[in-house]
Amino acid sequence: MKRSAALIVVLVVVFFGIFGGAYYWYQSNYGGTDYYTKIVNDGKKVVEKDDNGNQTVFYKYEQNGYSQDGTAKKLTFxxxxxxxxxxxxxxxxxxxxxxxxxxxxxxxxAGDVPDKATEKLK
Structure with a gap:
């Protein structure tokens, strides 16, 4: 009886260790801090060609974003x-x-932007 209880405890610890580690890894690589920004210009047009000569057009933005508590961060996207x-x-x-x-x-x-970020974006 003690042996099976110990085995169950070990399996539970291993289970939570694996999934806890996977969750931490995912959050550290794909999670992040939310910032809010308002588009005030058209961005910089960038045209790139791939190896086959096909053009891809995208627009690059560099502007400030503000967190929920109003902290500023220079964002490039x-x-x-x-x-x-x-x-x-x-x-x-x-x-x-x-x-x-x-x-x-x-x-x-606009109503979904936190108040402190809204103040900074005006």
Whole structure:
């Protein structure tokens, strides 16, 4: 009886160790801090060609973003729709410190931007 209880405890510890480690790894590589920004220009148009000569157009943005508590961060990110973002659009940008880059972004409504970030974006 003691042997099976000890085996169960060991299996539970191993299970949580593996999944806890995987969760930590994922968060450190693909998670990040949310920053909010407002598109105030058309970005810099960049045209690149791949090895086959096909052109890819994207727009590069370098602007400040603000966290939920109003902390500023210089953000550099690109959009690859082939057209610039609409002016005055609000974006929620996820910045990963370990990778030192923007991981993702999504358009949000002005009402979804935290108050301290909204104050800084005006």
């Amino acid at each position: 690109t959009e690859s729709l082939g057209r610039p973002f609409k002016r005055n659009a609000y974006l929620k940008v996820v910045y990963n410190v370990k990778r030192n880059q923007v991981i993702s972004y999504e358009k949000v409504n």
